[in-house]
Amino acid sequence: MELSKCGHDERLPLYQQVRDEIFKNIQCGVWLPDVAIPTEAELTKHYGVAIGTIRKAVDTLVADGVLYRSQGRGTFVRRPDFSSSLFRFFRQVSLDGKVSIPTGNILSRTLVLPPEHIAKSLKIKPNEITIRLERNRVLDNSVVLTEEIWLPESLFASLSDIELTSFGNLLYPFYEKQCGLLVASATETLSIESAMPETASVLGIDEGRPVAVIERVAYSYDKTPLEYRISRGPAETFRYQVNIS
Structure with a gap:
């Protein structure tokens, strides 16, 4: 699958548009649970925005519990845990x-x-x-x-x-x-x-x-x-x- 590009309401802050597109890729199964998403540099190149915008978009998804960071390994899609x-x-x-x-x-x-x-x-x-x-x-x-x-x-x-x-x-x-x-x-x-x-x-x-x-x-x-x-x-x-x- 190819990554989607920003196509949301341009009245939204740019980081929010990028956040929504990253989330869309997760919804569509482009990035799977426990698999690393592209690096910030790769996302910056793909979306054509500043690295600070990418970082803020990713930070929002981490705060929402959709993504998690692993020191030295990258940023991953979080697998929800309902086992207990x-x-x-x-x-x-x-x-x-x-x-x-x-x-x-x-x-x-x-x-x-x-x-x-x-x-x-x-x-x-x-x-x-x-x-x-x-x-x-x-x-x-x-x-x-x-x-x-x-x-x-x-x-x-x-x-x-x-x-x-x-x-x-x-x-x-x-x-x-x-x-x-x-x-x-x-x-x-x-x-x-x-x-x-x-x-x-x-x-x-x-x-x-x-x-x-x-x-x-x-x-x-x-x-x-x-x-x-x-x-x-x-x-x-x-x-x-x-x-x-």
């Missing part, structure tokens, strides 16, 4: 007393029309097919979290006939490997509900007990919704922490 984000909220302790991240088991995969609110969150039409996954998170042979996941079939068609055991523990790297889709950001909504019979049975708790619910919409770099996920776990293991300064 859910467990900011659910603290799971194994039998030996260690804080652990449960493993994930895909139980089922179906092609379904999504509920209206999920179709809206995924920005698809209600009559568009989604791949629905059911997954449990297991620790010491006990289910500690249950999850429902919806994926637009138009984007994830290659997952329709893959063995369920092939999905692995971390889904986002799997999406990238199998479908070429990189999750770059997500929004999460937290709530509490009473455990319905099926959820209570899976989690091994009494019906009606409080359950913490995390609804997540995951996005690509260009903010295309890729995944809608609902995770449920016993409220007794739920912890919320925020630092205020």
